[in-house]
Amino acid sequence: MEGGKRGTILVTNDDGIDAPGLRALVHSLVNANLFNVLVCAPDSEKSAVSHSITWLHPVAVKQVQIEGTTAFAVSGTPADCASLGISKALFPTVPDLVVSGINKGSNCGYHIVYSGTVAGAREAFFNDILSISISYDWVKGKSKLQDFTLAAQVCLPIISALLVETKNQSYPRKCFLNIDVPNNVPNHKGYKLTKQGKSIIKTGWRQVTSETEGPKMSSDMTNTDTETSKNFDSSSASPEHLLFAREVIGSVLDEDDTDYKCLREGYITVTPLAALTHVEVDCQAYFKNWLQSVPELPSSSSL
Structure with missing residues (x-):
């Protein structure tokens, strides 16, 4: 982002380009009148596809009318959409920020591994593009479509602040952010930095x-x-x-002070993620000793 130029945001998701979460996010970004908004999202629901990509055949792309944006629906996965959106093959410029969401349902703990929403942000991170994933803790019978708009609005300050960090070149490029918004959005307890749990x-x-x-x-x-x-x-x-x-x-469920527990307590959880989660220190120590003893261990046929 150069000088006083408006930041360019690419929006993707895994619930599909017609999903209310994506539409609420895009509408809020457009109404803020602070950003150039691009959309490149799956043409149908692609929940829980993780970081799968399309390799053996081309993807189909169709332009979609979403007011205030340039938008395309893609036959591929969320990772495909993020990759295509930042490639300059579809749009003439590379976005300053990729926002994936808003997902219908939380993405905490080990569910992050399955999440196509998180994968959309991770794909941008792989390519050194600033990115975040956003999910709303939808509860059937309690949540309303209007909650997606509220969720988008409480995340706008984070989105704006990230673009400032990009302009100042002060953002650490070793991670991206996964944000979960609690079910009771109007009464949230504020932002809380958390770590990925094991729920x-x-x-x-x-x-x-x-x-x-x-x-x-x-x-x-x-x-x-x-x-x-x-x-x-x-x-x-x-x-x-x-x-x-x-x-x-x-x-x-986690008992520690992790993403899922804090989300349940009513916080907007902000969890920095890397490409891969490193193993626990005790696992490293165990296998360091174990590997040295492998040549001396009996073969499986003798057990």
Whole structure:
């Protein structure tokens, strides 16, 4: 970003270009009248695709009318969209900041690994572009579409501050930010710097009779209220064509002062992330000693 030029922001997501979270974010950015806004997002929902990319065939791109922006819908993944959006193949300039979101559902703990929303920001980080991912802790039956607008508004100060840091060249390039906004946005407790925890929704598998059966998974990997029959006669299924659907079987939550716990307490969590999470120090110490002893260990055939 040069001199007094308006910062250019590229918006992507994993819920798709028509998702209310992305539209609320884009609308808020445009109404702020401080940024040039570009949009490059999947043409359909791509939740939980992680950092997958399209390699074996081209992606299809179609221009979409979103007021105040130049926008394109892409047949690829969030990582594809971020990569294409910053490449100068689609837009004439490289954005100053990539914002991925707003996701419908939180992205904390180990769920960050599955998240296409986080992957959109991570892809920009891989290419040395300032980036953040934003998620809203949507709760079915309690949250409203207006909450996405509120979530966008409470994140605008962070977005503006990041662009200032870019202009001043003072932002550390060794990380990107993952932001989660609590469900009760109007009564949030402010920003809180957190670290990625180990919370995760545990899932299992259940045999089903058709591809339309089975509870649908929301963006935060929890089941929706879709009910299905559990009376399934496996003897009626062809052994060449068995179907299994995921289902939630439990959860593991953090007790420490981590992203998920702080989000539940009502904070807007700001979590710096790197490309990969390093292993714990004790694991490094264990395998350092273990590796030295490998030549002396008995072979598996003798066990």
